[in-house]
Amino acid sequence: MDGPLAVRARGITKCFGDVVALDDVELDVARGVIHGLAGPNGAGKTTLLGLVLGLAVADEGSLEILGTPVGRALSTPGGVAGFVDGPGLYPALTARQNLAALAALRGRKARAATRIEDVLGEVGLTDVADDRVRGFSLGMRQRLGLAAALLARPRLLVLDEPANGLDPAGKKHVHGVLDRLAADGTTVVLSSHRMDDLEALCSAVTILATGRVVFSGPMGKLSAENDELDYRVRTADPETARRVALDTPGVLVVVDDAGARQDNAALVVRALVPALDELVVRLVKAGVAVRELVPVVSPLEAAFLALTEQQESSR
Numbered sequence: 368m369d370g371p372l373a374v375r376a377r378g379i380t381k382c383f384g385d386v387v388a389l390d391d392v393e394l395d396v397a398r399g400v401i402h403g404l405a406g407p408n409g410a411g412k413t414t415l416l417g418l419v420l421g422l423a424v425a426d427e428g429s430l431e432i433l434g435t436p437v438g439r440a441l442s443t444p445g446g447v448a449g450f451v452d453g454p455g456l457y458p459a460l461t462a463r464q465n466l467a468a469l470a471a472l473r474g475r476k477a478r479a480a481t482r483i484e485d486v487l488g489e490v491g492l493t494d495v496a497d498d499r500v501r502g503f504s505l506g507m508r509q510r511l512g513l514a515a516a517l518l519a520r521p522r523l524l525v526l527d528e529p530a531n532g533l534d535p536a537g538k539k540h541v542h543g544v545l546d547r548l549a550a551d552g553t554t555v556v557l558s559s560h561r562m563d564d565l566e567a568l569c570s571a572v573t574i575l576a577t578g579r580v581v582f583s584g585p586m587g588k589l590s591a592e593n594d595e596l597d598y599r600v601r602t603a604d605p606e607t608a609r610r611v612a613l614d615t616p617g618v619l620v621v622v623d624d625a626g627a628r629q630d631n632a633a634l635v636v637r638a639l640v641p642a643l644d645e646l647v648v649r650l651v652k653a654g655v656a657v658r659e660l661v662p663v664v665s666p667l668e669a670a671f672l673a674l675t676e677q678q679e680s681s682r
Contacts, residue, residue, distance in 0.1 A: 371434060373398045373523050373554035374419060378428035381414055388414040390578040392428070396556055396571075398522075401549045403565040403586075404558040405667075406575035407675055412558040413527055415575070416451045419443070419556065420525050433523055449525030449556075454512020458501035462492055462511050465500060469515050479518070486514040491540045505532025510541065524548065526557040530564050542568060562668040572667065576675040589670050596669055597621055598643060601633040601659035602650065609634050611649050617642030635663060 374396035381389040389411045396402045404412050417423045418430060421443035430437040435444040456465050463483060470479035487493045490510040495503075500511065509531055516524055529545075530538050545555050545568055559565050565572055566586065573583040582589060602608040612620050612634060621635040638646065643660075650657055662669075 371398055372396060372431070373433055374402075374556065375431040376415075376418075376428065377430075379415070379418065379425045379430060380427040381411075381418065381423065381425050387578050389418075389425070392575075392578070392580055394573055394580065394583060396554060398554050399549060399552045400570045401545060401555040401557065401568045403569035403572040404556065404575065405560075405562070405565060405572060405671055406558075409577075410575040410675075411578040412575055413451050416449070416525050416527050416556065416558060419523075420447065420449055420451065422451065446519075446522035447525065448516040448519050448521035448523075449527075450512050450516060451525070451527040453527070453531075454508060454515060456500050456508060456511060456515075459499060461497045461499055462487065462503075462514075463496040465511065466515060466518060470518060473519065482518055486517045489517060489544055490514045491537070506534060506537045509533060510537065513541065513544065522553060524553055524555045526555065528559055529557055530559060530561060538564070562665050562671060566665055566667050574671055574674055581674040582670065586667065589667060595637065595639050596666065597635050597637050597663040599633050599635055599659065599661050599663050600646075600657065603656040603658065604654075605634060607653060608650060608655050611653050611655065612636050612646055615642065615646045615649055618646050633659070 372395055374394060376392055376394040379389050379392040379394070380387070392411070392415065394415070404415065406412050414423070418425055419432060421437070424437075433444050433446055437443060457468065460468065466483045466486065467479060470483065484493075487496050490513050492507065492510055492514060495507065500508065503511065509529055510533075513526070513529060516526070529541060533541060542564075545557075549555055557568070569586055571583075571585050572589060574581050600608060600612070609620060612618050617638055619637040621637050636643070636646065647657060647660065664672075
């Protein structure tokens with residue numbers, strides 16, 4: 368990978384007793400990007416994020432954070448912030464008091480007031496800043512955890528399931544915050560079980576399975592390697608669209624396993640991208656308006672399932 372790296376991991380292995388959580392992990396994260404981390408439960412995502420945050424140390428391998436080698440001590444270079452397993456908050460304190468307490472612990476109490484108001488506004492919690500955290504929803508706690516991480520203006524932000532519990536409006540807000548951070552040069556590493564979040568935010572992704580990296584690279588490369596997908600096609604004339612699809616080379620009209628008829632408003636086709644393009648051309652020539660063309664399963668989710676199932680079966 369060209370250019371300076373925010374995270375560089377080589378041969379990282381971490382065990383908990385007889386359990387191998389990470390097995391010879393290699394990872395490169397460029398600076399100023401949003402890099403996603405995906406994998407099934409128990410794949411090692413949280414363990415890897417914990418190492419990057421300095422909450423644990425690797426048993427083997429080398430790790431560099433923002434160009435600085437990380438040794439065997441529980442520490443990271445300045446400029447790193449985030450959370451794993453949810454943010455640590457004081458439920459009896461208000462949102463503002465939680466941030467003030469954190470600023471005091473970091474020795475920044477004297478100049479923290481303005482910054483606290485700024486980060487509360489960034490994550491959309493100004494209106495509830497004086498409410499006790501014990502009454503917050505899961506999504507509100509996640510947003511407060513993000514605000515806490517932003518207090519120090521990090522150069523590397525590490526987040527474990529930051530969209531967990533967010534409603535659509537909250538998710539849109541948090542996505543906007545992360546996009547702006549990356550645009551301003553902050554590196555964001557985040558884990559998520561939601562493929563749509565990763566696809567919307569990330570320029571690169573690393574997929575873990577059973578503690579091993581099964582893919583790491585640009586999102587576009589992942590999609591290109593797994594581009595034979597099922598697509599839902601909604602048109603103004605479903606019957607004509609079906610006839611056109613049946614006559615298009617490389618396009619298979621999909622019927623479910625039970626042999627049930629597809630709904631009258633859409634058909635599902637399986638095709639590589641060039642054949643799908645040809646189908647669209649033929650539909651337009653036939654005067655059929657295409658109202659929707661979307662993957663039934665996203666490219667990232669399809670790749671995730673294929674790669675993780677392959678890794679599981681090879682054990």
